[in-house]
Amino acid sequence: AKNVGILAFDIYFPPTCVQQEALEAHDGASKGKYTIGLGQDCMAFCSEVEDVISMSLTVVSSLLEKYGIDPKQIGRLEVGSETVIDKSKSIKTFLMQIFEKYGNTDIEGVDSTNACYGGTAALFNCVNWVESSSWDGRYGLVVCTDSAVYAEGPARPTGGAAAIAMLIGPDAPIAFESKLRGSYMAHAYDFYKPDLASEYPVVDGKLSQTCYLMAVDACYKHLSQKYEKLEGKPFTIKDAEYFVFHSPYNKLVQKSFARLVFNDYLNDPSSADEVAKEKLGPFATLTGDESYQSRDLEKASQLVAKPLYDAKVQPTTLVPKQVGNMYTASIYAAFISLIHNKHSTLAGKRVILFSYGSGLTATMFSLQMHDGQGPFSLSNIAKVLDVAGKLKSRHEFPPEKFVEVLKLMEHRYGAKEFVTSKDTSHLSPGTYYLTEVDSKYRRFYEKK
Numbered sequence: 001a002k003n004v005g006i007l008a009f010d011i012y013f014p015p016t017c018v019q020q021e022a023l024e025a026h027d028g029a030s031k032g033k034y035t036i037g038l039g040q041d042c043m044a045f046c047s048e049v050e051d052v053i054s055m056s057l058t059v060v061s062s063l064l065e066k067y068g069i070d071p072k073q074i075g076r077l078e079v080g081s082e083t084v085i086d087k088s089k090s091i092k093t094f095l096m097q098i099f100e101k102y103g104n105t106d107i108e109g110v111d112s113t114n115a116c117y118g119g120t121a122a123l124f125n126c127v128n129w130v131e132s133s134s135w136d137g138r139y140g141l142v143v144c145t146d147s148a149v150y151a152e153g154p155a156r157p158t159g160g161a162a163a164i165a166m167l168i169g170p171d172a173p174i175a176f177e178s179k180l181r182g183s184y185m186a187h188a189y190d191f192y193k194p195d196l197a198s199e200y201p202v203v204d205g206k207l208s209q210t211c212y213l214m215a216v217d218a219c220y221k222h223l224s225q226k227y228e229k230l231e232g233k234p235f236t237i238k239d240a241e242y243f244v245f246h247s248p249y250n251k252l253v254q255k256s257f258a259r260l261v262f263n264d265y266l267n268d269p270s271s272a273d274e275v276a277k278e279k280l281g282p283f284a285t286l287t288g289d290e291s292y293q294s295r296d297l298e299k300a301s302q303l304v305a306k307p308l309y310d311a312k313v314q315p316t317t318l319v320p321k322q323v324g325n326m327y328t329a330s331i332y333a334a335f336i337s338l339i340h341n342k343h344s345t346l347a348g349k350r351v352i353l354f355s356y357g358s359g360l361t362a363t364m365f366s367l368q369m370h371d372g373q374g375p376f377s378l379s380n381i382a383k384v385l386d387v388a389g390k391l392k393s394r395h396e397f398p399p400e401k402f403v404e405v406l407k408l409m410e411h412r413y414g415a416k417e418f419v420t421s422k423d424t425s426h427l428s429p430g431t432y433y434l435t436e437v438d439s440k441y442r443r444f445y446e447k448k
């Protein structure tokens with residue numbers, strides 16, 4: 001199989017959302033902290049009738065329908081998620097309800113979990129399957145689904161919710177350059193979920209930022225080394241058209257890209273322009289550790305990176321800024337923003353993605369874009385995604401209502417024997433929703 005990669009995309013995020021500006025005021029944070037400080041505009045959240053299972057049911061059935069895929073043509077289904085609903089039964093098995101109806105129970109794959117990285121693990125599994133001798137000629141399907149909620153406090157505005165589905169196969173418009181990857185995996189307690197009775201993570205915000213930036217540097221270095229082996233010259237930012245980052249909040253994406261600019265400068269100061277030389281020169285002698293702590297370097301590199309950021313990163317930021325951190329789905333929501341903004345003009349371009357999951361696991365990898373054919377063309381994918389339409393038809397809730405929903409969900413997490421309100425007034429037709437959890441913890445869903 002050649003040009004294995006992503007043939008089709010769909011995204012679903014709950015229509016229920018809260019404006020960051022309103023949340024800022026409600027939380028008593030200083031004006032601009034969430035919107036400018038974190039760089040976020042709005043945040044989606046699951047109401048009591050939605051969860052990671054309903055969102056994934058919605059997005060999978062929508063993708064199959066919109067691209068005209070026969071459910072029998074799926075041979076592998078992999079899910080990435082860090083939202084634990086059951087410690088044994090995978091989310092994948094819930095999705096089998098869609099395929100059983102069509103008599104297809106011959107589908108490999110289960111769930112992958114490591115914070116926000118699970119979706120990337122699932123994607124690599126599917127791509128590797130199509131490239132392997134066990135491939136049976138059918139499509140792979142990858143689902144990333146998460147509801148990111150935090151306890152009251154500074155992390156709460158960095159929540160979000162969404163599910164993404166990706167169809168995997170050969171001759172893809174979004175093809176893997178499988179040789180061009182760099183990973184960084186280590187042991188850290190930056191963000192984890194040790195309390196199985198709570199949906200909320202334990203998070204060391206500052207440490208998680210530093211771990212993320214260290215992973216950016218290490219992955220970039222590993223990817224560059226592999227590129228140099230293949231191409232005989234070092235990789236620089238100029239070698240890719242766009243850079244897509246896992247996006248917990250936009251400010252961290254700005255800082256990450258600035259790190260790449262700083263890396264390029266350190267690797268070859270002589271080829272930097274005069275502004276970069278003047279602004280970044282003073283930081284060239286910092287040790288790695290010092291460089292993560294230096295606020296001055298952070299500011300200087302962001303300033304130097306700004307024009308490049310506007311060209312190579314800004315077009316990837318819309319959905320994460322509007323929907324928030326979607327954990328496993330975040331990086332692919334950023335990528336979807338790029339398709340939404342640039343669609344067919346992406347053909348022939350290279351896009352670099354950086355996936356990060358706390359704990360920690362990270363990979364930087366490369367995609368080569370092609371026009372694609374029929375339903376699997378970049379322009380059709382952009383049309384099916386309908387990002388603008390989906391963003392426009394949302395319902396804003398006041399922060400008080402958002403807090404109320406989160407309180408209710410705290411009680412419902414891990415609970416049994418309840419029925420939901422079944423209020424689907426905000427959901428569009430075709431959306432799955434939770435109706436009941438019975439006395440044996442079994443969950444029941446319906447489709448609007």
Ligand code: ACO
Pocket residue numbers: 030031032033034036037038116154155156157158191203204205206208209212247248249251252325358
């Ligand atoms: N106007 C403009 N900017 C402001 C204002 C204001 N009124 N107030 C603060 N800011 C800026 C700060 O200067 C800072 O920006 P800077 O870093 O560029 O200087 C930014 O807003 C955030 O302010 P902090 O005081 O650093 O925020 P705080 O520590 O309260 O919380 C944090 C931020 C740590 C990110 C928190 O939201 C969190 O823990 N989130 C979850 C962890 C996370 O997402 N980590 C990322 C990787 S792991 C993962 O993906 C889950």
